[in-house]
Amino acid sequence: MVLNFAVGAIIGYIAQLIIMAIEAGGDMINTQMGLSSAMVMDPSTNSQTSILSRMITIMALCIFMEIGGMYWVFNALVRSFTIFPLFAVHIPLEQIINLDYLVRTTSNVLYMGLQIASPILLATLGQDIILGIISKTAPQVNVFQLSFLFKPVLGAAIMICILPMLVQVISDFFLSFSSIY
DSSP, rough: OOOHHHHHHHHHHHHHHHHHHHHHHHHHHHHHHTTTTTEEEETTTEEEHHHHHHHHHHHHHHHHHHHHHHHHHHOOOOHHHHHHTTOSOOOOOHHHHHHHHHHHHHTTTHHHHHHHEEEEHHHHHHHHHHHHHHHHHOTSOOOHHHHHHHHHHHHHHHHHHHHHHHHHHHHHHHHHGGGOO
């Protein structure tokens, strides 16, 4: 039973891995927009989570269900019972999952989150550069307070503009990682 639990935990980890990457991208967006103080309690994990991260994660879960992700997870579960019977004595990991692919995917979680957050990160970086130039040319302007006003507004505007592309990127992530099942 312990080995069956281990196989189920591996399948659950693989399914959660891409969601963690998307959540990391949402956390990066939230921090860069200056909304890191707006945290909410997530009852599913009993931890504090950012608002944009939760919104992007829920959107990603809707996309996952829409493109048939639950079928992939169920297919992986059925396949695990055919490869690894109920009372087996060892785990044939090389038949259940591709370990090289799993290690590469795990190591790229932050990279995938950065790909999701990169448009907003670049836009707010450009805004910081512009505000730095304004600060040097007109020192009497309080740029620090202006950044609190402009960062969330610019981030929300960019988020609205890139939302269709974000949906496409997330669905491409799910489709590219469906081969692990």
